[in-house]
Amino acid sequence: MAKAPDAKKRGKARPGSTEGGLSQEQLLRGYRDMLLIRRFEEKAGQLYGMGLIGGFCHLYIGQEAVVVGIQMALGEGDQVITSYRDHGHMLATGMQARGVMAELTGRKDGYSRGKGGSMHMFSKERNFFGGHGIVGAQVSLGNGLAFSNWYRQTDRVCVTYFGDGAANQGQVFESFNLAALLKLPCVFVIENNKYGMGTSVDRATASRDLSKNGTPWHIPSAQVDGMDVEAVHEAAAAAVAHCRAGKGPYLLEVKTYRYRGHSMSDPGRYRTREEVQKMRTERDCIEGARHKLEGLGVEEAAIKQIDDEVKRIVQEAADFAQASPEPDAAELYTDVLLEV
């Protein structure tokens, strides 16, 4: 089983780069993107509390390094598909904060014109393929995205994200076999945040190492610290290169953590406050990146500038999402096969 390449063994770091192989400029970018997701999600939580967002809303706070590190290893035209916990993935692919927020508030200018909500967004332009509410459903769909890359003879790669809970769905294993059999350019990413709703990983699976779940089909894999954007990026770069070279699928198990409840109505009795607090204070990906930037001598003013920019984008998105009108009831009859 291939392990994520160790940065120290890869020879000298590039000038201006940190240990994990990101240049200072890239790290700044990663910091910005993670912060954007964090602030966006905090704002979404607030709007939910105010009753402006309804139904299901699964926040990504704590897991930001996963999508940001992976997205930095992707190129234009690579596809992304995920579950209902999708806000971070969408922002990472470059979808507009205002369009995502307006979908959360169920408005006309949302990515799904208000018809999908938090769990169901899509952007052909940014190669983001949803936004799926049925646990595990996106995994076999991702194989199809990867298949069409092969079919059209492009060198594009699909990243299929799913949770530790979803990893127990039957179609995940079927998809592993199919992807390995057809050598599909697919990076499977298990976002192991330790819980599927209120069930901890060790209570849900007999597998003690999820990165080995593809072993019967010889899918190379790595286990990655998902609280460190550089580590995620480095492992993702190796995985993507493997797929792009036509060597078949790759599996990443990213160890991460969600700070908030499963969705907005989660009393959180399955874990202790201390456990959450410990991750927040000791492992936070944004704090970690900020610390590294400071170590590299990045001026406080430059970081402050990013903080301000992000704040502005999120505020603008929230204003936009409240100003945008609700869709007309007649939207029910658009994009549906045949109505009666």
Added chain:
Amino acid sequence: MARMTYLAAARAALAEEMRRDPLVWAVGEDLGRGGVFGQYAGLVEEFGPERISDAPISEAAILGASVGAALMGTRPVVEMRFSDFALCAVDELVNQAAKARFMFGGQGRVPLVVREPIGMWRSSAAQHSQSLEAWYAHIPGLVVACPATPADNKGLLKSAIRCDDPVVYMEHKNLWPLEGEVPEGEHLVPFGVARRVRAGGDVTIVSWSQQVHVCAEAAEALAGEGIGVDLIDLRTLWPWDRVMVLESAARTGRLLVCHEAVAVAGFGAEIAATVAEHTSAKVRRLGAPRAPVGYAPPVEDAVRVGAAAVAATARSMMGR
């Protein structure tokens, strides 16, 4: 009688049946924590994790194993949380559970209850709002129950657990907090016996699940206008109470079937067709448009069949 919610009534039914019969057990995701809606709260404390058992997110494997356990004579109650998620296990239910008794010459009995909550609930969008009862009514071998009241959620669930054939048990997510009088102890509601919600001589309205309450509201308004509604809550779609429905429709000469599910190929069509075959009553159907459920309130509301629409249809049947 005790006053309790629709949710608590089902919990009481399960607890009573588990006390009565040690072969009754329940399985599903997050049951140990009381279930996602709290339908199992406190049960693991009383019955232990062997009988209120947590499962990984593997619907097909959960339901398939339950069919096997039922073939061995235990009586699993399988929690699927949302009828939408149960679609991951349709093969186990439709090809395996529903066929075993007939296909194996009467030897393969499957005393299984599959709980599949249905319906629109708090802006849940297209993959968490469906009412799929007609799918299962179409399958020979399955019983389909859709309780509308706390009392029925107790009595029908107890009957479902005692039934030797597979029962698709469809509670409505929006009804969990509904309160009502529930008989204590041994309260069994038989399958195929409808409930007359109110008696009237002008229009027969047939409904089930949450939509019964919408129809009751319409009937109340119509009563004020001098239109008497004979409102029938079907309770179970298979078997269904043809006797009560046909008698009523023949007497009033007007049948309106109303459900939350999509009207096209809904179970209302079956009732309307049966009534048309056996009586000279005029028939009408009301159900959702053939469109998925949207997230934004205006789009979500556009698929609801409200009391005003029910009343308007009844009026037009009366020529008013």
